[in-house]
Amino acid sequence: MKSFQNKIILFIIIATTFYILFSCSENPHQLTLNIYNNDIEGVVKDTILYATRDTTYFIKSKVSTTTSNRLLLGESYGVTARPIIRYTNFISVPDSVIIDSAKIRLTANGYIAETATPSLTVTVFPVLNLWSSNRDSVWNDYESNIDRSKPLAESELTPSDSGAFFFNFNSDGIDLVNKWYENRDNSNENYGVLFDFASANYLQYIHAITSLKDPELIVFYNLPDDTVNYSDTLYASMDAFIYEGNVPINDDKNYVSSLIIYNSIYEFDIRSLLTVYTNEITLIAAAIQVPVDLDKSLIDSRFGVSSMVTIRLLSNFEDSSVKVDSTIRVWASHSQWASDSSYIETNSGSAREVLAKSIIRPILSEPETSQSLAISFIDLIETSSKITDENDFYSFIAFVKRQDLDQTSKPRLWLSYWVPPSPRL
């Protein structure tokens, strides 16, 4: 009897174990129709908020150009720029040589011109004081920081996208290069040169350090007791460009610009969403669309508008001391034209997701904060990664102000959001 009971129990346990293990199904189920047919699933919606206010703020007149990938030379669209370069690395040149000739080679990297017949005569002058940046005080008056009585080299430039420019040093120039060579162990005695011009009607871009076509100093020399003439190519150890001027501002436009920094500020009534939806919502995408006046804009042909960002404004809309949230370290660039070609809008893709999650969403959750967004070139964003910075080019974008547009053409913020399901209980 006991043996029978044990067999029955054993059989049942084994049978149910196998049945249970092999009959489990996949979860969750893919449904092809909404069987509940109520609000429990939530819904995706979108809306457009038009800017309630817009303005332009001047941020700063100079940015550091020591890390720029392009050096600017010339004058155009209100800005005058002059490269400054130091050559201190003579380690490849043997000791006790005499440099008998030298020249500088610069490689073009695009240009912008206002006229059809651009021309530029460039003269190289020695710099008189030590500098480490274009924003050093010695450049407040650049004339006093060069020895205009000693031109070192001169060259006639024509606009070029990729050609080379050579500056052959005269005897003063060769003497200066020999002096740099003799003091090669003390770079503080080497102040470099400045590329100056009397007048210009275009801006020539030149490859800077680390751009793979660095500014070169080519030296020719003889070794003692050797009649062979040797040459060596030295790369610049420091470069930058000094610049001055201003963006040609029209009062009836808003501006975003590089080098001389202007930001456009747009205010949207973002938190009005919360009054429409008493249940909480979650933002899933956002894009800002701003009408642009192309005729009044200068857009760098190489970079387009790709370096523009939308940043959350922390200061009040009225406060000209603009403060932005640069700690978020997210940015949404604008590199595409909207379908009607008169708007610039946030890139499709992850930029829209980031704009919603990291910039707009905090505005919803902090009721006392500004509801404004700043559009800027990206110098306000600190990042450890190498990015194309606004000091690589000169550009300004003119946006049409909201009061000059009808309601549906105004600067707008498109928001897509998910209204979560209503509670079951």
Added chain:
Amino acid sequence: MKRIVFSVYFILFYSILGHTQSVFSGTENGIGLRHYMTTNRGMGMGNTGLALIDSTSLNTYNAATWRHINNTKIGISVRYDYVYTDLVVQNFSSSRTNFSGLQLAIPIQKNRWVMGFSLVPYSIVNFSYVLNFKNQEIEYSTNAFYEGNISRTQINLTWAPDRRLGFSANFLYFFGKIEDRYLITFDEPNFSDSFYSIEYRLQGPGLGLSFDFEPKDKLRFGGFLDLPVRINYSKVYFSPITRQENKSQEKATIPIFWGIGVTYKLQPQWLLSTDLAYQNWSNGLDLEGSDPDNLDKWYKMGIGIERSRNPVRPKAFFNKFDVRAGFSYGNIGYIFNNNMIDEYALHLGFGIPFYQGYARLDLAFWAGIRGDKSSNLLEEKFFKLDISLSAGELWFQKIR
């Protein structure tokens, strides 16, 4: 006792496996599908059992019948559940094994006073699905997970003033949580995937009564009454805007729940049993401001018969164990597609005694249909297997 512990462990091992899913358990305003079982023995007899006396297994809802035990008893149950869901345009299936009940009874005075404890699922929510949407050219998927359960614990004191009559007073405590989670995902990189969850927590004490009455030797009545339970209900969700946990709290009411059953001994080995259990869920948890229109009365009725084993003549195969069969009909308390949801099931059960009759393994197989494709747009065909182990030994009585 080692055997008991081993068996309990073995059965609990099953309870972590799988997920059965019922579309109806995810219905709004509800707390899932009600889980109702008196005993595994009764489940084999058409989900009856309120008037079944049993000296081996413990009746969950009618603790008055516990007066018939002679020693300390423990019972544990698990349920294997297979559901085949048939929608108009698709079908799918799922299965699950889960904990179904635990009872412990300790006689204080033989056949007169018993105290005990039980823990059973009260309602179960389990359904998850993926549904694709297209809204204004935006395509996305909603992954929804409805999971949770409410449990009913009971501490009871059973008193038998007479050999034909027993009562129990029950202190009840309800607790549990239901979590609805949603994950919305987009194929396009423009959109941020999002997550949202709401957790409903319910807990609170209640009181209940049960009775067991034998007016004649062959006829027995039994029943129970769970008074309305005022419980604390809180809703906890994580705000997608503030990124903070929000909590709202209010009072809710679990409606009165009662059941009554009758058994009649047809012959020494044949027993007939019938039950009715009822609970009006029309107002749901009676939450303030809530006026649910998709809830209905919950009820369950059944009839069953048992041929018990014959320990005097154990050599015949069918005398070695109990055999049961029955039929049940009920309403699950929801309105779907403007129609009530009926549930029919056929039941078959076996009781296999062992350990010299001090313990018993009960099996109840039942299969049925819930809902109707024409009236509810879907139906669920289910098969369930309840496995219960009841055992006992003398505890405190020896030392008295």
